[in-house]
Amino acid sequence: MHLLDNESAGHGSRPGAFTKASSVPKILANGQLPPPSMDHLDELEAQSIYILREAFARLKKLALLWSLGKDSNVMIWLARKAFFGRVPFPALHVDTGKKFPEMYAFRDRFGKEWDLDLKIEPCPPIDGVDPTLPPAARSAARKTEGLKWALTKYGFDGLIAGIRRDEEATRAKERVFSPRGLEGGWDVRDQPPEFWDQFNASPPLGAHLRIHPILHWTEADIWAYTKRENIPIIPLYLSKDGKRYRSLGDQDITNPVASTASSIDEILTELDGTKVPERAGRALDHETEDAFERLRVAGYL
Amino acid sequence: MNMILPASVSATPNGTTRPQVRIVIVGHVDHGKSTLVGRLLHETGSLPEGKLEMLKAVSARRGMPFEWSFLLDALQTERDQGITIDTTQIRFRTRSRDVVLIDAPGHAEFLRNMITGASQADGAVLIIDALEGVRDQTRRHGYLLHLLGIKQVAIVVNKMDRVDFSADRFKAISDEISAHLIGLGVTPTAVIPISARDGDGVAEQTPRIGWYQGPTVVEALDALEPARPLEQLALRLPVQAIYKFDDRRIVAGRIESGSLSTGDEIVIMPAGKIAKIKTVESWPVTPLKGSHGAGRSVGITLDRELFIERGDVIAHVGATPRDTRRIRARIFWLHDKPLSKGDQILIRLGTRESRASVVAIEKAVDPGELSNEETKAIARNHVGEIDISLAQPIAADPYQENPRTGRLVIEVNGRIAGGGLVLSVDAGQRAVPIDIVPVESALRPEERSARYRHNGAVIWLTGLPGSGKSTLARALERRLFSRGGSPILLDGDTLRAGLNGDLGFSAHDRTENIRRLAEVATHLARNGHIAVVAAVSPSAEDRAAARRIADNSFREIYVATPAEVCESRDPKGHYAKARAGTLQAFTGIGNDYQPPARAELSIDTSAKTVSDATDEIERMLAESGILFDELVDLAANI
Numbered sequence: 001m002h003l004l005d006n007e008s009a010g011h012g013s014r015p016g017a018f019t020k021a022s023s024v025p026k027i028l029a030n031g032q033l034p035p036p037s038m039d040h041l042d043e044l045e046a047q048s049i050y051i052l053r054e055a056f057a058r059l060k061k062l063a064l065l066w067s068l069g070k071d072s073n074v075m076i077w078l079a080r081k082a083f084f085g086r087v088p089f090p091a092l093h094v095d096t097g098k099k100f101p102e103m104y105a106f107r108d109r110f111g112k113e114w115d116l117d118l119k120i121e122p123c124p125p126i127d128g129v130d131p132t133l134p135p136a137a138r139s140a141a142r143k144t145e146g147l148k149w150a151l152t153k154y155g156f157d158g159l160i161a162g163i164r165r166d167e168e169a170t171r172a173k174e175r176v177f178s179p180r181g182l183e184g185g186w187d188v189r190d191q192p193p194e195f196w197d198q199f200n201a202s203p204p205l206g207a208h209l210r211i212h213p214i215l216h217w218t219e220a221d222i223w224a225y226t227k228r229e230n231i232p233i234i235p236l237y238l239s240k241d242g243k244r245y246r247s248l249g250d251q252d253i254t255n256p257v258a259s260t261a262s263s264i265d266e267i268l269t270e271l272d273g274t275k276v277p278e279r280a281g282r283a284l285d286h287e288t289e290d291a292f293e294r295l296r297v298a299g300y301l
Numbered sequence: 302m303n304m305i306l307p308a309s310v311s312a313t314p315n316g317t318t319r320p321q322v323r324i325v326i327v328g329h330v331d332h333g334k335s336t337l338v339g340r341l342l343h344e345t346g347s348l349p350e351g352k353l354e355m356l357k358a359v360s361a362r363r364g365m366p367f368e369w370s371f372l373l374d375a376l377q378t379e380r381d382q383g384i385t386i387d388t389t390q391i392r393f394r395t396r397s398r399d400v401v402l403i404d405a406p407g408h409a410e411f412l413r414n415m416i417t418g419a420s421q422a423d424g425a426v427l428i429i430d431a432l433e434g435v436r437d438q439t440r441r442h443g444y445l446l447h448l449l450g451i452k453q454v455a456i457v458v459n460k461m462d463r464v465d466f467s468a469d470r471f472k473a474i475s476d477e478i479s480a481h482l483i484g485l486g487v488t489p490t491a492v493i494p495i496s497a498r499d500g501d502g503v504a505e506q507t508p509r510i511g512w513y514q515g516p517t518v519v520e521a522l523d524a525l526e527p528a529r530p531l532e533q534l535a536l537r538l539p540v541q542a543i544y545k546f547d548d549r550r551i552v553a554g555r556i557e558s559g560s561l562s563t564g565d566e567i568v569i570m571p572a573g574k575i576a577k578i579k580t581v582e583s584w585p586v587t588p589l590k591g592s593h594g595a596g597r598s599v600g601i602t603l604d605r606e607l608f609i610e611r612g613d614v615i616a617h618v619g620a621t622p623r624d625t626r627r628i629r630a631r632i633f634w635l636h637d638k639p640l641s642k643g644d645q646i647l648i649r650l651g652t653r654e655s656r657a658s659v660v661a662i663e664k665a666v667d668p669g670e671l672s673n674e675e676t677k678a679i680a681r682n683h684v685g686e687i688d689i690s691l692a693q694p695i696a697a698d699p700y701q702e703n704p705r706t707g708r709l710v711i712e713v714n715g716r717i718a719g720g721g722l723v724l725s726v727d728a729g730q731r732a733v734p735i736d737i738v739p740v741e742s743a744l745r746p747e748e749r750s751a752r753y754r755h756n757g758a759v760i761w762l763t764g765l766p767g768s769g770k771s772t773l774a775r776a777l778e779r780r781l782f783s784r785g786g787s788p789i790l791l792d793g794d795t796l797r798a799g800l801n802g803d804l805g806f807s808a809h810d811r812t813e814n815i816r817r818l819a820e821v822a823t824h825l826a827r828n829g830h831i832a833v834v835a836a837v838s839p840s841a842e843d844r845a846a847a848r849r850i851a852d853n854s855f856r857e858i859y860v861a862t863p864a865e866v867c868e869s870r871d872p873k874g875h876y877a878k879a880r881a882g883t884l885q886a887f888t889g890i891g892n893d894y895q896p897p898a899r900a901e902l903s904i905d906t907s908a909k910t911v912s913d914a915t916d917e918i919e920r921m922l923a924e925s926g927i928l929f930d931e932l933v934d935l936a937a938n939i
Contacts, residue, residue: 037594038530040321049598050555053541057611057652082553084546084600085584166392175417192716193413193635195420195449196708198649202715218392 041225044217045078050197051176051213052082052160058201059158059209062089063119063150068103069248070233071162074222075214076114077231079160090117092159094146096139097122098250106234121150136253136282144300157203160211166218167278170296178210179203186210186296219246219278220271227264238262246278255281322527325403325419327446328428329438333459337428337497338402339369341518344504347393369498395523412682413635416445416720424453424490424525426518427478431470431494432463435477437669443478444668444684447485448633448721450704454482455491455521461510462496468512483926484756486853491521530596531558535620536567537698537706539651540613544600551582551600552609554652557705559617560594561601569607570614570696571624576603612653614696614706622696622706625726627660628689632679632721636713639678640687647712648691650723651705654712656692663687671747679719686724697726699849725849742828749829753786754929757826758922759819759851763838764860765894766875766887767867769906769914770835773860776915777833786928789825791818793836812843819847826854831927839888841895856925858918859900866907901925 038046055062064079064087066072079087093107111118123146129138150156165172175191177199192200203209214222226233236245236256243256261267326334343353360367392401405418419425425446429439446454456478464470475492482489494510495502495518501509504519516524536559544551561567565578580588582600593599603609614622628648634640644659665676665685679685700707700722710720750756760777762770774790781788793814797804801817804810815838822832838844848855868876878884888894897903902921904914922928 037532038596043596046555046596046598050541053553053598054652057542081584082598083544084549084551084582084587086546088546191414191417193720194417194717195720196710198710198717198720200712200715200717202712204715 041221041228044214044221044225045081047216048075048078048213049082051199051211052079054197054199054201055158055160055177055211055213056083056088058199059211061154061156062158062160062211063092063154063156064089064160065147065162066091066093066107066116066118067162067248068093068099068107068234069162070222070226070237071164071214071217073110073231073233074217074225075160075162076116077229078213080114086115087117089160090119090154092150092156093118093120094143094150095120095122096142096146096250098252100234100236100248100251102234102236103248106232110232119150119154121146121153124149139250139253140300151208156208158201158209158211160213162214163212164217164219164222165215171215174210174212174215175200176212176215177201178212180208180210188296220268223264223267223271227268233264237267239266245281247282249282253282257281321399321401322424322522322525323401323403323422324424324426324522324525325405325422325451326426326428327405327415327419327442329430329433329436329442332428332430332433332436332439333497334405334428336369337426337457337459337495337503337518340497340500340503341402342393343369344500344519345393345395395519397523398527400522412441412445415442416449416633416635419446419451420449422449422451423528424455424522425451426455426457426522427482427489428457428459429474429478430463431458431460431467431474434474435481437667439478440481440671441667441669441682443482443487444485445633447482447487448631448684450700450708450722452487453525454487454489455493455518455525456482456489457518458492458494459497461494461501462499466494466496466501466509471513480929484750486926488926490524491516493518493521530594531703531705532560532594532596534558534595534703536561536565536615536617537622537651537703538599538601538615539653539706540609540611540615541652542611543609549582549602550606551602552615553598553600554615555598556593556595557651558595558703560592561599561615561617562592563588563590566618567603567615568618568621569609570616570621571694572608572613573621573624574607574609575618576605576607578602579604612651612695614651614653616696622698622703623726624694624696626691626694628691628697628709628726629686629724630689630709630721631684631686631724632711632719633684634679634681634719636716636718637681638713639680639683640685640711640719641678646689646718648689648695648709649712650695650697650709653695655695657689659687660690661688684721697723699723699725701849701852702845724852744828746827746829749787750929753829754784755781755786755829755831755922756854756927756929757829758831758854758856758927759822759826759847760831760833760918760922761822761838761844761847761851761855761857762833762835762860763844763857763897763900764862765864765867766837767870767872768860768862769870769904769911770837770860772911773858773904773906773914773918774833774835776911777918780915780919781831781833784928786831787829788831788833791822791825791832791834791836793818793834793838796821808840811840812846815840815843815847816850819850822847823851823854826851837888837894839894841897844897854927856902856922856927857897857900858921859897859903860906861896861903862906 064075066076076087076091123142126139126142128145129141133141163171163174173188175194177194179200180186194200201209234248236248238244239259239262242258242260244259244261245254245256248254259270261270326338328334357367392399403418403422405415427443429435458471458474471494479489493502493515494513497503501507502517504517506517537557538554539557540552541554544553561578563578563581566575567578568575579602581593582602583589616622640659642659642662646657646659648655648657662677662679663686665679665683667683698706707723709723710717712718762774764770771792778788778790796818801814804814818834818836822834825832844857871877875884875887879887902918904917906914
């Protein structure tokens with residue numbers, strides 16, 4: 001595991017799993033199939049790489065949304081694997097200005113170390129946001145507005161986002177390639193069919209697509225992969241004084257959970273036993289039963 | 302027997318070693334899919350803390366009794382309408398594996414979402430309301446599971462409490478749905494009576510269904526196997542892109558089947574250009590050594606600069622897909638506007654896209670209806686077989702040879718509108734645009750099946766001359782006829798005297814001989830008869846072609862009598878003539894017979910009596926869903 005304050009972060013040798021991972025099995029003498037040559041993480045990785053390459057091949061102007069959290073860091077890692085070292089499109093950080101200092105330090109360091117084409121876009125002030133939303137959701141909706149600004153400014157036709165089905169019931173309904181309307185909205189009632197890894201990649205003129213390369217991962221998968229690949233993380237995820245952050249958002253609407261997990265191994269053990277949802281510390285999920293869905297329909301991640 | 306345990310029992314800190322199996326739950330609207338999922342999560346201790354209480358509070362606030370289905374119907378809109386709109390995925394654990402449950406909507410309006418969910422599944426649970434029984438959407442979903450290539454299907458008969466847990470009612474539904482699925486080539490792995498609302502039969506048996514001896518839903522789920530990468534098939538690497546980020550020219554893609562290594566000699570299809578793999582590139586470690594198997598996303602460099610582009614398929618020399626501009630496919634259609642002859646469409650097969658036009662439409666039906674009335678266009682949510690002409694050559698396989706490169710989707714106005722299986726490639730070898738209008742029989746297949754007590758089939762007996770094919774075929778014909786069936790013998794030599802009188806014994810003529818036999822036999826099978834074909838058919842490829850023509854109704858029997866025995870029998874005196882040099886091109890002497898690798902049955906007639914061998918064939922036909930009488934017993938034993 002690498003921490004931000006660990007000098008070897010970002011380079012360093014990797015565990016042996018990768019180099020010995022691929023050997024093609026033969027049919028054994030008794031006619032039985034041999035055990036699979038790919039483990040669960042290998043399969044997740046291969047699928048995500050496939051999706052990233054499809055997005056790059058089929059869209060004209062892509063950006064990857066880098067929220068600095070564990071999921072989008074895994075996503076950047078996967079993009080580097082997909083494209084042999086360097087991410088060939090910008091990493092976009094839509095900045096609310098209210099992230100934790102550790103997150104900004106992480107961004108400044110790894111934006112350089114990973115040789116990212118980093119674009120930082122500010123969000124509009126809170127006055128410009130739908131006043132009928134509950135307070136935390138309204139605060140988060142600033143990010144949606146910031147995203148719209150960035151879309152207009154750069155003309156991206158595809159945004160790669162690190163959401164996962166297991167995070168939240170609304171996200172479970174997402175497609176891998178998810179069309180957005182001209183206003184960035186999500187029409188959950190009229191999602192196109194998507195099967196056999198064939199994706200709808202033709203957004204109408206002026207609209208854009210969300211691409212979700214890690215939709216099929218779980219929180220535990222993210223940590224297991226982070227550990228295997230030695231991907232650096234923000235130390236806020238690890239327990240300090242009996243608390244840690246499971247999910248990182250804006251300082252004022254994100255709370256830590258009680259935890260003694262001070263390493264990725266301990267996080268995995270903790271996740272194995274927990275029944276507390278990952279976004280329990282995210283205030284906006286709990287204000288009203290449909291607040292999160294309303295945000296997503298309007299274009300939130 | 303596996304019991305469900307709470308998630309906390311199975312600590313797997315690295316999260317990588319447990320097999321994961323994806324299961325879709327399908328069926329008619331309101332038959333209880335979401336309720337079953339809610340109940341499964343509860344019974345397996347998989348619910349997040351507070352979720353049940355929150356939903357109970359939501360129900361109370363709305364003045365409704367608590368519904369398990371609220372758990373999945375998390376969207377506001379769905380709670381208002383009381384139906385599941387989209388597909389949702391939920392995870393839980395059994396002792397032996399991680400289960401991803403995909404809940405798919407039953408409402409016909411949302412079939413595209415059902416397909417989106419089901420296409421990701423390794424196995425399926427088809428749920429049926431005990432009171433309502435098999436409905437149109439039940440049949441439609443059953444048909445789509447077949448088209449999506451899902452072979453493992455467990456049937457759940459829900460709401461048994463509404464029919465007083467009647468064993469008779471259960472058996473009636475079980476028989477009806479089993480017959481429907483077996484007719485499609487899908488054999489149910491279990492048929493389970495349950496009450497999802499009360500919990501009977503979900504995780505444990507209760508006295509109310511004491512008459513039922515089979516597995517619970519949880520046990521049936523535990524028995525479904527994860528799909529495996531297709532490493533045993535020939536290499537297929539569809540090209541996603543060519544990257545030139547530095548001085549390397551990397552060909553990137555995912556290996557859909559087979560495996561590759563540095564130094565392999567490969568062919569780039571459809572152009573047929575040959576090269577060698579110079580390196581397998583990766584990051585952060587590169588280049589990689591060793592062999593790379595199906596499922597991996599890879600990047601390779603080649604030993605020479607060739608024109609290669611997205612959509613090409615890389616294969617090994619000698620085992621390539623076909624290049625074609627004509628494809629025949631069995632598809633489902635999801636677009637509002639029906640698909641008609643002459644329509645211009647976009648085909649996606651692997652990473653290739655090509656403009657195409659629909660040359661012909663056949664067998665367009667609503668898979669939900671029993672009557673199966675054929676139409677000229679394929680309407681929304683219907684299925685059919687189409688002949689497609691492509692604007693450019695593409696590389697493809699029939700789906701029976703390779704399920705990954707043997708399936709396609711159809712796009713209309715930039716949106717996926719349908720998809721299906723490649724039945725055959727190069728239909729274009731035939732003369733093209735003559736307007737033929739096939740006339741269908743006045744009788745429906747079910748009418749004949751009901752009278753004959755069997756489905757239509759092509760029984761293909763292959764083996765050396767003198768191996769006993771004709772003897773077995775005649776005995777089988779007599780046996781099937783005695784039980785009220787309608788068998789028809791198609792003997793290779795008999796047909797050569799008439800229909801195939803223009804053919805000799807060159808490789809080309811032999812191929813054509815087999816094709817005609819297969820077409821005639823398939824025509825009979827489609828009309829409910831059992832065609833018993835006795836033909837040496839030495840070429841494995843010709844027999845594979847026959848299998849493609851007859852599709853699910855094909856049953857191959859290898860009459861594997863040793864060559865010496867065949868020659869000693871020599872019923873037609875051919876071996877003697879061939880030895881004497883007076884009969885040319887005779888299969889039997891020499892090594893030109895290619896024995897089947899995957900026959901449904903293999904029989905050595907020197908080791909058993911004709912009667913025993915016929916019994917064996919009859920048993921195989923019953924077990925593989927051709928003969929009916931056994932079916933009832935099978936269902937009773939589940």
